[in-house]
Amino acid sequence: MPWMSPHPCRYPGCGTLIRGRHGHCEDHRKVARRRENEGRPSATQRGYGKDWQRRRAAWLMEHPDCVVCGDPANEVDHIVPLSAGGADDETNYQSLCKTHHSVKTGRHDRHFKGGKTHGQAGRQGQGRRNGL
Numbered sequence: 001m002p003w004m005s006p007h008p009c010r011y012p013g014c015g016t017l018i019r020g021r022h023g024h025c026e027d028h029r030k031v032a033r034r035r036e037n038e039g040r041p042s043a044t045q046r047g048y049g050k051d052w053q054r055r056r057a058a059w060l061m062e063h064p065d066c067v068v069c070g071d072p073a074n075e076v077d078h079i080v081p082l083s084a085g086g087a088d089d090e091t092n093y094q095s096l097c098k099t100h101h102s103v104k105t106g107r108h109d110r111h112f113k114g115g116k117t118h119g120q121a122g123r124q125g126q127g128r129r130n131g132l
Contacts, residue, residue: 066097075101
């Protein structure tokens with residue numbers, strides 16, 4: 001597969017050519033991420049405080065494998081995101097490895113950002129609850 005063509009950093013006024021899927025050069029990636037997260041509630045305010053950490057640890061002890069690939073799971077995913085009205089209980093949890101959690105979040109959960117819903121990442125098939 002050929003390399004992507006170089007393209008300019010998206011940061012205003014920066015003309016540094018970059019390759020790959022990143023929209024910003026190394027110098028501006030952190031700045032762009034900080035701007036993206038401005039005004040975002042803290043993890044605790046979003047429902048991921050100490051109680052969540054305890055439930056997460058207990059869930060991973062009982063369900064240690066990724067439901068997609070079977071590798072060791074290190075993420076507990078809300079099948080329907082909390083921001084989309086998903087339940088914060090075990091009926092809405094699934095264990096995922098970091099890779100599959102990122103894939104699922106990128107494909108499905110981004111649609112729920114800002115309260116917009118464009119469909120749900122429903123449960124599809126035994127052991128593949130997130131439809132990947």
